[in-house]
Amino acid sequence: MKKHTRICIVCPAGCHLEILENDDGSFTVSGNTCPRGKAYALNEMRDPRRVVTAVVPVNSAKTACLPVRTDAPLPVALIDRLLKKLYSMRLEVPVKAGMVLIRDFEGTSVNVVLTRGAEE
Numbered sequence: 001m002k003k004h005t006r007i008c009i010v011c012p013a014g015c016h017l018e019i020l021e022n023d024d025g026s027f028t029v030s031g032n033t034c035p036r037g038k039a040y041a042l043n044e045m046r047d048p049r050r051v052v053t054a055v056v057p058v059n060s061a062k063t064a065c066l067p068v069r070t071d072a073p074l075p076v077a078l079i080d081r082l083l084k085k086l087y088s089m090r091l092e093v094p095v096k097a098g099m100v101l102i103r104d105f106e107g108t109s110v111n112v113v114l115t116r117g118a119e120e
């Protein structure tokens, strides 16, 4: 049996979760004070995902970088590959907030969207 710990990030209470990985592959969750904490813990064990935020360089006279984010949580295992791709990009102005920079990253249906635009 293996023990994992997480702090639940679903609400500001931040419950300390203990997750026991049983020999049969199932999980036993404790420390959660509501069902959302259990769901969060199981997702963390089976398919951990994160919304990714970053900045991308832009050829602009007014700013060096623009912020981007994924429009849905991305599997944690793909975050490094996404960041490498983003850091290799260079945007040309003008660009608008909401513009999709990367569509369906690695077949995940997750897009990367610009959250601020630049005119010049």
Ligand code: SF4
Pocket (backbone or CB within 6 Å): 008, 009, 010, 011, 012, 013, 014, 015, 031, 032, 033, 034, 035, 036, 037, 038
């Ligand atoms: S377990 Fe429930 S109450 Fe605790 S942090 Fe998670 S969502 Fe909030």
